[in-house]
Amino acid sequence: MYAVEINDLVKSYGPFKAVKGISFSVSEGEVFGLIGPNGAGKTTTLRVLSTLIEVTSGKVTIFGHDLVKDAGEVRKAISYLPEDAGAYKNMTGREYLKFISRFFHDLLDSNAMVDKAIAIAQLGERIDDKIDTYSKGMARKLLVARALMIGPKLAILDEPTSGLDVLNAQEIRKVIKKTVSEGTSVLLSSHNMLEVELMCDRIALIDDGLIVETGTPAELKRKYGASNIEEVFVETVR
């Protein structure tokens, strides 16, 4: 069974087609990267997969659950981290994690989830401070921890290291890798080509709502005679 299976997905906003019929699949335990220029349809695709916005046409299944007919089951399997996500500023970091954990209490132990998230976030004593007082990087680490604490079957991560410095970004990448080793599949989008190359088992390049290339980083580099994914990216979207 595929973690994600997309067939001819179209997403329109009125007459504007943001995604024009894409198809790809993500295997269980795989880290799949979706890369492309601004406005290519990456975030729209991730939002569709996260049940946030409606499918215009096409078929999407997540671990065999139809995205449209079985959205409730899909939401139990996924964890979505939006690129510009925020947290409730009147809560402390710990309160926020506890709040989110209550939605998953049927699946996991709340305290264990919160402890795991605190370990991922590495905010020290600041975990008990109001989120309002957090720096952008601290808030992002909290949100990544929130997304991964439930050990989702599929983590949908939009720019997971956005706003983080090099050291923190590296730390988060390690956490994601560890989560994958525990059985989570990952679908991520990133503008950081180094990150994509380091983390992803396979990559899909999306441009103007269409997937223009799919493959492993090595395959794509070989195909385009490129030394890194950035060069592949430039070649494909030029």
Next chain:
Amino acid sequence: MSSIGAIIRKEVKELLTPSTLAPILIMAVIFAMIGNLASGVTAPLAEKPTIGLIDQDNSNLSRLAYENISENSKVIYNGSSVEDGLVVVENESAMALIVIPAGFSSDILSNKSGTVQVYWEMRGAGVLDSIPLSTVSGLLAGMDRTISASLMGDHPSTDPSVVLNPTKVNDTTIFKGVEMVGISPQTISSVMANQSSVVPLIVVMVIIMAGSMVITSMGSEKENKTLETLLTLPISRTSIVFGKLIGAAIVGLVMAVIFMIGFGYYMLSIVGSSSIDLAQYGLTIDAVGFILVGVSLFLALFAALALCMILGIFTKNYKASQMMTMPITFLAMIPMFLTIFSDFDTLPTGLQIVLFVIPFSHPMMAMRNLMFGNTNLVLAGIGYEALFCIVTMFIAVTLFKKDILLTGRVKSGRRKSASPIASMIKGLIARKS
């Protein structure tokens, strides 16, 4: 353009939007509407009042009084039976039945004020409703002056204090079938205005405050980008909508209780200083009545919150949500003004429909209607409020499942797209077909 000019232009463009103009326009319409209502109510002041008139004394002074009143009014009954007179006055929608009882003249001539019995036909208990009745008071004052002049000319030995005030009025007010002896319509109006203005004020304050909480909560969720996370959690959209509404309703009810305690003390002081107690005329509300008022209030609050939730779906950020509270504010203020100034029964049909359609009107009118036994209107209002809640909740939940929740509006290409509501209805129709 100078630098300051550029700033002025930018500020005006930013501040002068349809959403800032709309509340002002709505306010202007409300004032015009109330002005129109007031002019309609006060128009009879320019006309001769319609009354019934009975002279049971048949003396020179009573005939003088009768002629004076007749000259300045339109008399629709001039027989001798009070019962018949009251029937005619009620059927002809006249203002009052004035009875000059036997002994009127002898009392005055024996240096006692002569009694005039006035049966007032009160149509409504609003502030404006008792204004036309003041023309009848004017008739009685004119009658007094005529009798005073007669006493000075024909009976110079009369006690000067009686010459100055030759008559006294015994009031009996008939309102919605209840006969209240010894009270004038003005007194009833002022007591009821004090009592029945409390609920409208509480309703307005609670709706505005709780409603703005829901809208700003939605605006904040969108501005702080917390909504997307919430929507991907394993919880149904219906549960999210209900969770938000019930949370706001609890806070709203806490506010209502606090306001009621405050107003309770206010009412105690008002009732304490009042010369009459309406309860002695059976004008009181029993426990069931209070429960009905409570149910009506709760449903109005829930309807407001559901409506605010729909408005909140269209907000994009905190600032926009502030403006979105305006329609709710005005929707709450229209029935408040209408119910304070006039009774439902005395309003023109158009305004009655407006009042009934706005769900917040019903708790505002409930106390007065229950007091006068108009329970059916209260029950109909509760039924309508419940239906309104169900429909608005359904719309809110449906919109919560749509892209519009995150996009704020349907993006369009060349031509402008249909309104979000229209898009939603089109979508529902398409899905059904």
